[in-house]
Amino acid sequence: GAVVSQHPSRVICKSGTSVKIECRSLDFQATTMFWYRQFPKQSLMLMATSNEGSKATYEQGVEKDKFLINHASLTLSTLTVTSAHPEDSSFYICSARRLAGGSGELFFGEGSRLTVL
């Protein structure tokens, strides 16, 4: 089946530094990838839709200058948390769809737990 890989799975950083999380579709091309944030014991909150070769579409309330998304190729999207602060600590999950639109399901990465000290 389709596989989406996320790296790193865990990262600890100091306040004020930037952290990059990678999301790769391993066996299919994904023109669109999605980035979610999940707080403990809560559902997924869609942060942004990452479009290959164009700017990401951010959900209301998500700071685009804080959460930089780059979708440079059909198999790779990156999320950079800039000038991270403790309140950015969370579980970040990416997903991709093999088929654009229609009934295609989302395939999820393993998630990345960010802890900002």
Next chain:
Amino acid sequence: AQSVTQLGSHVSVSEGALVLLRCNYSSSVPPYLFWYVQYPNQGLQLLLKYTTGATLVKGINGFEAEFKKSETSFHLTKPSAHMSDAAEYFCAVSDGNQFYFGTGTSLTVIP
């Protein structure tokens, strides 16, 4: 507009007992429906999905769900719970573009 409601944020069942996780949806178009499972510190894994055709859908690990249009429901069931079923379960609806997730149901299996 699409939305998903999962009744019961926590469900506990005894090992071997029936599992029933409820999901109701609202959709302005014929929906695509999904159930995902999430184990601690992991991403989401697809259990099953309904697109068209047979309304009773069988998934992995013995789970199944039935699409009931008249009730706008897509409840997840498993005849006999196993300890390894303890996890967070998310119902989702898609209109073909966006996905909308429920708030999740945490399943506890009591030995």
